[in-house]
Amino acid sequence: MTALAERTEVAHGYRAGRTLPLRVELVRQLKRRRTLVMGAVLAVLPFVLVVAFAIGGEPDGPDDRVTLMDTATASGANFAATCLFVSAGFLLVIPVALFCGDTVASEASWSSLRYLLAAPVPRARMLWSKLAVALGLSLAAMVLLPLVALAVGAVAYGWGPLQIPTGGALDAGTAAQRLVIVIAYIFVSQLVTAGLAFWLSTKTDAPLGAVGGAVGLTIVGNVLDAVTALGDWRHFLPAHWQFAWADVIQPTPEWGGMIQGASVSLTYALVLFALAFRGFRRKDVVS
Structure with missing residues (x-):
C-alpha cells in the first residue's frame, strides 16, 4: 500500500509542462560542438572579409551593378550591412538548417529518443522545447x-x-534601427528552411539527411527563382524575396516586398511545422 501511495503521489505531482524545460534543452545544445563551431565560423567571417578587402583593394559590386558591396568600407555600419548581404543567401541558411534539422534526428541517431519520451516527456512538449531552442539559436x-x-x-x-550605394546616407542611430529590422526579416525569411529541416528531422534518424535535405531544397528554390521563364510563379518562392530587406536601406524605406516575402515564408513555415507535429505524434519511435 505504501509503494502504491508513493506512485500515486508521483502521478499527481506530474506536470507535462514541466518536462524538458527550455533551460535544460538550451544548455544541452549550447554545449554541443557543432554549436560552438558554427558560432566561431560566423564570428570569424568579418575578420576574413576585412583581410580580403585589405588585400584586394576597394570592393566592387557584381556585374557593375550598384550594391552594398560598393560601400562596404565606408563605415562600420556599411560593413555590417555588407556582411548580411553576402551571407543571407547561403551562409545563414546553414546554422538554421543545422540547429533545426539536427534537433530530433540526433536523439534518434543516439538511440535516446525513446528513452526521452519514456521520461515521460509528451511528444508535443518535446517538439516545442526543441523547436523553440533551435529557433532561438x-x-x-x-x-x-x-x-x-x-x-x-x-x-x-x-x-x-551608413552610406547608401544609390546616394544619400543614414545616420548611425537610424542605421542601427534599420539593421535590426533587416535581421528580423532575414530570420522570418529563413523560417522556411527551419520548417523544412525540422520536418525532415522528425522523419529520419540521420541528422545529416535532415540538415542536407533542408539546405538542398533551399538551393533548389534559389535555382528556380533564377529561372525567369517562370514569370510571376517565382513570387510564390521564398527565395524570390530573400533580399527584399534591401528596400529598407534607403532614405525612404519600401515595405511592400518585405510584407509579401514575410507572408510567403510564414505560410510555408506554418504548414511545415504543422506537418512535423502531426507526423511525429503518430510516428512509431523505435530509436
Missing part, C-alpha cells in the same frame, strides 16, 4: 554576425553613417 546566429561585423568594421573603417 538560429536567431542568435543571425544577431552574432552583424554585431561582430559592426565592431570589426568600426575599428577598421571608422564609426559613421
Whole structure:
C-alpha cells in the first residue's frame, strides 16, 4: 500500500509542462560542438572579409551593378550591412538548417529518443522545447554576425553613417534601427528552411539527411527563382524575396516586398511545422 501511495503521489505531482524545460534543452545544445563551431565560423567571417578587402583593394559590386558591396568600407555600419548581404543567401541558411534539422534526428541517431519520451516527456512538449531552442539559436546566429561585423568594421573603417550605394546616407542611430529590422526579416525569411529541416528531422534518424535535405531544397528554390521563364510563379518562392530587406536601406524605406516575402515564408513555415507535429505524434519511435 505504501509503494502504491508513493506512485500515486508521483502521478499527481506530474506536470507535462514541466518536462524538458527550455533551460535544460538550451544548455544541452549550447554545449554541443557543432554549436560552438558554427558560432566561431560566423564570428570569424568579418575578420576574413576585412583581410580580403585589405588585400584586394576597394570592393566592387557584381556585374557593375550598384550594391552594398560598393560601400562596404565606408563605415562600420556599411560593413555590417555588407556582411548580411553576402551571407543571407547561403551562409545563414546553414546554422538554421543545422540547429533545426539536427534537433530530433540526433536523439534518434543516439538511440535516446525513446528513452526521452519514456521520461515521460509528451511528444508535443518535446517538439516545442526543441523547436523553440533551435529557433532561438538560429536567431542568435543571425544577431552574432552583424554585431561582430559592426565592431570589426568600426575599428577598421571608422564609426559613421551608413552610406547608401544609390546616394544619400543614414545616420548611425537610424542605421542601427534599420539593421535590426533587416535581421528580423532575414530570420522570418529563413523560417522556411527551419520548417523544412525540422520536418525532415522528425522523419529520419540521420541528422545529416535532415540538415542536407533542408539546405538542398533551399538551393533548389534559389535555382528556380533564377529561372525567369517562370514569370510571376517565382513570387510564390521564398527565395524570390530573400533580399527584399534591401528596400529598407534607403532614405525612404519600401515595405511592400518585405510584407509579401514575410507572408510567403510564414505560410510555408506554418504548414511545415504543422506537418512535423502531426507526423511525429503518430510516428512509431523505435530509436
